[in-house]
Amino acid sequence: MTEQTxxxxxxxxxxxxxxxxxxVTEMLKYMGPxxxxxxxxxxxxxxxxxxxxxxxxxxxxxxxxxxxxxxEIIFTSGATESNNLAIKGVAHFNKKRGKHIVxxxxxxxxxxxxxxxxxxxGYEVTYLDPMENGLVDLKVLEDALRDDTILVSIMHVNNExxxxxxxxxxxxxxxxxxxxxxxxxxxxxxKVEINLEELPVDLMSFSAHKxxxxxxxxxxxxxxxxxxxxxxxxxxGGHERGMRSGTLATHQIVGMGEAxxxxxxxMAAENERLLKLRNKLYDGVKDMEEVYxxxxxxxxxxxxxNISFNYVEGESLLMALNKLAISxxxxxxxxxxxxxxxxxxxxxxxxxxxSSIRFTxxxxxxxxxxxxxxxxxxxxxxxxxxxxxxWDMYKDGIDLDSIEWAAH
Amino acid sequence: xxxxxxxxxxxxxxxxxxxxxxxxxxxVTGNPSSVHRFGRLQKDAIEQARESVAQLVGSRAExxIFTSGGTESNNLLINGFFQKNRDNRIAVSAxxxxxxxxxxxxxxxxxxIIQADENGHINRSALQQVVDERTSLVSVMxxxxxxxxxxxxxxxxxxAAENNCFFHTDATQAAGKISLDFVGSGIHAMTISAxxxxxxxxxxxxxxxxRLPIRKLQFGxxxxxxxxxxxxxxxxxxxxxxxxxxxxxxxxxNARHVHVLRDALEEGLSEFAGVSIFADLVERLPNTxxxxxxxxDGETLLMQLDRKAIAVSxxxxxxxxxxxxxxxxxxxxxxxxxxxxxxxxxxxxxxxxxxxDALLAALHDxxxxxxxxxxxxxATV
Numbered sequence: 001m002t003e004q005t006x007x008x009x010x011x012x013x014x015x016x017x018x019x020x021x022x023x024v025t026e027m028l029k030y031m032g033p034x035x036x037x038x039x040x041x042x043x044x045x046x047x048x049x050x051x052x053x054x055x056x057x058x059x060x061x062x063x064x065x066x067x068x069x070x071x072e073i074i075f076t077s078g079a080t081e082s083n084n085l086a087i088k089g090v091a092h093f094n095k096k097r098g099k100h101i102v103x104x105x106x107x108x109x110x111x112x113x114x115x116x117x118x119x120x121x122g123y124e125v126t127y128l129d130p131m132e133n134g135l136v137d138l139k140v141l142e143d144a145l146r147d148d149t150i151l152v153s154i155m156h157v158n159n160e161x162x163x164x165x166x167x168x169x170x171x172x173x174x175x176x177x178x179x180x181x182x183x184x185x186x187x188x189x190x191k192v193e194i195n196l197e198e199l200p201v202d203l204m205s206f207s208a209h210k211x212x213x214x215x216x217x218x219x220x221x222x223x224x225x226x227x228x229x230x231x232x233x234x235x236x237g238g239h240e241r242g243m244r245s246g247t248l249a250t251h252q253i254v255g256m257g258e259a260x261x262x263x264x265x266x267m268a269a270e271n272e273r274l275l276k277l278r279n280k281l282y283d284g285v286k287d288m289e290e291v292y293x294x295x296x297x298x299x300x301x302x303x304x305x306n307i308s309f310n311y312v313e314g315e316s317l318l319m320a321l322n323k324l325a326i327s328x329x330x331x332x333x334x335x336x337x338x339x340x341x342x343x344x345x346x347x348x349x350x351x352x353x354x355s356s357i358r359f360t361x362x363x364x365x366x367x368x369x370x371x372x373x374x375x376x377x378x379x380x381x382x383x384x385x386x387x388x389x390x391w392d393m394y395k396d397g398i399d400l401d402s403i404e405w406a407a408h
Numbered sequence: 409x410x411x412x413x414x415x416x417x418x419x420x421x422x423x424x425x426x427x428x429x430x431x432x433x434x435x436v437t438g439n440p441s442s443v444h445r446f447g448r449l450q451k452d453a454i455e456q457a458r459e460s461v462a463q464l465v466g467s468r469a470e471x472x473i474f475t476s477g478g479t480e481s482n483n484l485l486i487n488g489f490f491q492k493n494r495d496n497r498i499a500v501s502a503x504x505x506x507x508x509x510x511x512x513x514x515x516x517x518x519x520x521i522i523q524a525d526e527n528g529h530i531n532r533s534a535l536q537q538v539v540d541e542r543t544s545l546v547s548v549m550x551x552x553x554x555x556x557x558x559x560x561x562x563x564x565x566x567x568a569a570e571n572n573c574f575f576h577t578d579a580t581q582a583a584g585k586i587s588l589d590f591v592g593s594g595i596h597a598m599t600i601s602a603x604x605x606x607x608x609x610x611x612x613x614x615x616x617x618x619r620l621p622i623r624k625l626q627f628g629x630x631x632x633x634x635x636x637x638x639x640x641x642x643x644x645x646x647x648x649x650x651x652x653x654x655x656x657x658x659x660x661x662n663a664r665h666v667h668v669l670r671d672a673l674e675e676g677l678s679e680f681a682g683v684s685i686f687a688d689l690v691e692r693l694p695n696t697x698x699x700x701x702x703x704x705d706g707e708t709l710l711m712q713l714d715r716k717a718i719a720v721s722x723x724x725x726x727x728x729x730x731x732x733x734x735x736x737x738x739x740x741x742x743x744x745x746x747x748x749x750x751x752x753x754x755x756x757x758x759x760x761x762x763x764x765d766a767l768l769a770a771l772h773d774x775x776x777x778x779x780x781x782x783x784x785x786x787a788t789v
Contacts, residue, residue, distance in 0.1 A: 008445055010437065015447070016639065018437035027433070031608070033420040033758055034409075038719070039609075042417050044710035045719030046410055077476035077610065080628045080638035110628025110637065117627050209639065214433065216476065216610045216641025233625065234483045235514060236507025245507060246479035247418065247603065249610030252644075318443070325444040 008325045009369045013303060013362035014159050014187060015327060019255065020212040020363070026258040027214065030054060030251040040248045041239060051250045058257025062206070065260040067195035068221050074240045075253055078218040079186035082205035083110040085220055085244065086182045089230030090151045090203070091118050098148030099123045102141065105345035106130050107155050111184055132347050133296035134163040142173055151180045157187040160342040160358055161295030162304025164192055171200030180228060186210055190263030191271065191301040196221060202228045212363060213259030217252035270363065274302035277361050277370050281305060284374030288381060294343055294356055303361040308352040311391040312384045317357060320380035324373060327358050410717035411763045415756030416553050416581055416696060417721055422606035428650035429608065432643040440640050441631065450642045457649025464652040465583060465598060465615055467590035473614045473632045474645050478580040478601035479507035481614040484636070485576050485597055486511040488622030489545050490518065496544035501530045502739035503552055508578055522548065524739040527690045528557035535564050545574045550582035554723040554736045554752055555687045556696025558586065565594045574620045580604055584655035585663060585693050596620040602644065607651030611644035666695035666755040669764050673697060673753060676768040680775055686742065695755040698723070700746040701775065709751060709774065716770040722750050
């Protein structure tokens with residue numbers, strides 16, 4: 001068998017992206033005995049200085065893509081750590097001022113679980129319901145804010161449905177009330193323009209491995225003017241302006257910097273290309289019956305489409321589509337058989353939530369792969385529906401909601 | 409290229425480790441949590457690395473929790489333990505790395521410091537002084553990053569057990585240099601890091617016995633036995649596994665090699681006036697020597713050595729750039745002036761005898777010149 005027929009088509013770019021070869025090339029300069037392998041914290045020799053200079057160049061590349069000052073970029077081990085640091089760090093620092101936090105039900109687990117932890121510590125958290133299209137209702141947000149609200153955390157781009165929140169508007173609401181605003185932007189750099197110089201955002205989390213950089217490295221933007229204060233979560237050495245201790249992983253930081261540099265250069269053309277692919281994919285399946293798009297189609301990144309195929313069981317569909325590497329939602333919750341909590345929050349019923357597939361396309365996705373994807377999906381859905389008693393009942397015009405199922 | 413003698417700060421990635429990592433930086437992509445084939449391949453690679461790391465430290469694979477490095481492991485251990493045991497006291501030694509000492513000190517009143525003796529040893533009697541029925545965790549490092557002093561942990565582990573305390577050791581500097589036996593030693597938790605043993609920066613592990621109760625610090629996923637959320641750093645973990653495998657196989661050879669170099673250096677140093685080697689009477693890591701040069705300022709010495717293309721440090725890289733004398737030497741009652749002149753040389757497997765010669769020659773020049781100018785100064789007065 002040839003490589004093409006054995007290797008599944010990778011359509012799970014929101015779970016992780018392959019590292020760009022150009023990124024690897026840069027990383028290799030800081031890996032191995034002939035490289036500049038020093039510890040950037042070593043102040044006494046050139047090995048350390050060279051590594052430190054590389055870290056600073058990377059910091060600048062990252063800042064450049066998002067319109068920040070390099071001094072506002074703090075390196076972490078990934079977006080999960082950034083989210084933990086931002087949320088718990090702000091909450092702990094401001095605990096005397098108030099103990100109320102506002103977030104949304106569709107946030108990534110790293111945000112939700114950090115909030116749950118704060119609840120155990122005595123904080124109060126409001127989890128907003130999004131509108132049906134996945135976006136936060138600004139009025140609902142405003143109503144949730146209180147005098148003791150210290151932090152609002154809303155993601156930029158949702159990892160499952162790809163919708164883009166209006167962080168500018170949300171930020172303005174927070175600014176007016178002097179509430180710290182954190183944005184989980186793990187999924188957005190290189191896909192959506194970000195200009196932190198103008199955006200009213202205080203903290204923003206980034207990841208490298210969602211943007212063709214390496215795993216194990218991320219960053220937190222911490223605004224300097226006005227200065228946002230937070231309590232470090234990891235101590236011992238005072239690296240990263242005291243906000244995050246631990247030896248800096250030079251090669252990974254360099255990789256992240258290069259990934260952000262490339263994204264800045266290529267994002268406009270790439271987004272245009274991905275949008276065509278996504279439209280092609282959607283056009284290829286939308287004429288089938290009972291097919292629903294999850295999340296707003298206009299306020300959405302180009303590379304994401306999340307579709308529910310009603311009357312088809314999601315896990316069976318995933319198995320039938322074993323030539324595609326796709327997911328039913330977040331990789332971080334994919335081992336569980338629960339329907340996506342994101343789709344549930346949108347008001348989707350269990351059946352629709354269960355029958356959803358997330359297709360996420362990226363830099364190496366080709367038109368030919370999308371053609372094959374359409375073919376596989378159509379075949380699989382048709383075949384599974386043929387086997388489905390629910391589908392038969394639907395075709396016979398029986399209202400499934402009216403049926404009272406026997407308890408078992 | 410300059411002579412690198414700062415292997416306790418970080419080591420150069422072994423080429424064989426790099427080779428093992430490269431596929432995971434290239435063709436093999438995927439999120440280990442994804443259920444599809446790409447994800448499963450990543451997961452398999454992680455589990456294989458876990459086996460290799462377990463073998464290096466003598467633990468079971470399921471006791472290995474991967475983290476972003478030694479700092480995170482130490483923070484996870486101290487804070488994670490405290491969160492679960494808020495009413496109990498923690499005893500840590502005075503010579504620990506800052507990544508353990510700082511989180512411990514942040515707990516304030518709940519922490520007792522175990523004093524070191526003049527050789528940098530933590531004695532049973534010193535532990536006895538602070539441990540009581542309220543103590544529930546004792547942490548003493550296996551080998552010190554500055555002086556290289558190796559602790560005799562077993563009497564401390566015994567004393568901790570007699571007091572129903574859990575025992576943690578930071579083995580960041582020891583792993584790969586001396587043999588470790590996690591299961592056999594009665595220790596409940598151990599910190600290790602990959603980049604000190606020719607593995608990549610950005611990955612470490614906390615080896616933990618499940619009887620030791622800790623709560624995770626980083627939330628947002630059930631990775632690593634639900635003790636450490638976040639997408640696993642697969643290439644780095646694979647590299648850690650390979651580095652551990654190589655360290656297990658080559659530990660003795662490497663130890664012998666660096667020991668010879670260090671002996672040669674110490675013999676050379678004995679001919680300089682005013683040089684004193686710290687903790688030279690006790691067992692140290694075979695690659696490490698820390699010494700003071702009477703009448704010199706350490707930072708100036710380091711800079712002068714750097715100008716001669718020799719990379720060493722005063723002590724910990726994590727506190728480098730600070731002007732205070734090392735807390736480790738302070739704990740050993742080394743006078744401030746001598747502690748301020750400290751130089752740490754840490755050899756690695758890539759060093760050769762010519763590196764020793766280069767260092768000795770450079771030191772000779774610097775010390776000689778300084779003494780000459782001192783004589784001239786004295787003459788002009």
